[in-house]
Amino acid sequence: MAKFPILSLTQAAADRVHSLVAGSERPIAGVRVGVKNGGCAGMTYTMEFAEAIRPYDEVVEDKGVKIIIDPKALMFLFGSEMDFKTDKIGSGFTFNNPNQTGSCGCGESVSIAPASEAALAEARSER
Numbered sequence: 284m285a286k287f288p289i290l291s292l293t294q295a296a297a298d299r300v301h302s303l304v305a306g307s308e309r310p311i312a313g314v315r316v317g318v319k320n321g322g323c324a325g326m327t328y329t330m331e332f333a334e335a336i337r338p339y340d341e342v343v344e345d346k347g348v349k350i351i352i353d354p355k356a357l358m359f360l361f362g363s364e365m366d367f368k369t370d371k372i373g374s375g376f377t378f379n380n381p382n383q384t385g386s387c388g389c390g391e392s393v394s395i396a397p398a399s400e401a402a403l404a405e406a407r408s409e410r
Contacts, residue, residue, distance in 0.1 A: 289357060290316065290343050290350055292365045296376060297346035299367040304332070312336050313349030316365065317356040318395065325394050326359070328378050358382075361398035 292300070304311050315333040318326045333351045336342060341352040352360060363380040385394035 288343065288345070288362070289341060289352060290345070290360050290363050290365060292345045292348055292350070293367070294346065295367040296365045297348050299376070300348045307332060310334060313342065313351045315340075315351045315353070316360065317353045318359045328376075330376060358398045358400070359395045 311332045317329045321327045339354045343350045366377045
């Protein structure tokens with residue numbers, strides 16, 4: 284097991300993903316998590332069902348959930364924890380990301396500094 288996993292899930296996130304996958308009408312290989320440019324702070328987190336694992340994807344399994352990460356997103360998600368929260372006005376997935384350096388006022392976009400390639404290589408070698 285890596286000292287610093289690429290991405291981990293809370294039990295609430297794992298339970299929600301299991302529920303969503305169970306309700307899908309098509310076969311699901313896992314949940315693809317990534318980041319893309321956008322929003323007022325610079326980047327946004329992305330999530331979607333993945334029907335297949337692409338070459339060079341990083342696959343992380345935690346609490347029975349298969350998370351698929353695009354190689355371009357690895358350095359931005361390194362060490363993150365995905366959670367699922369519900370409050371009085373809504374619910375959704377959130378990311379506790381040690382690489383996040385800021386966020387916008389609405390909470391839809393973030394600023395993220397990439398982790399070093401050395402730290403990522405070390406985590407991969409410890410698996």
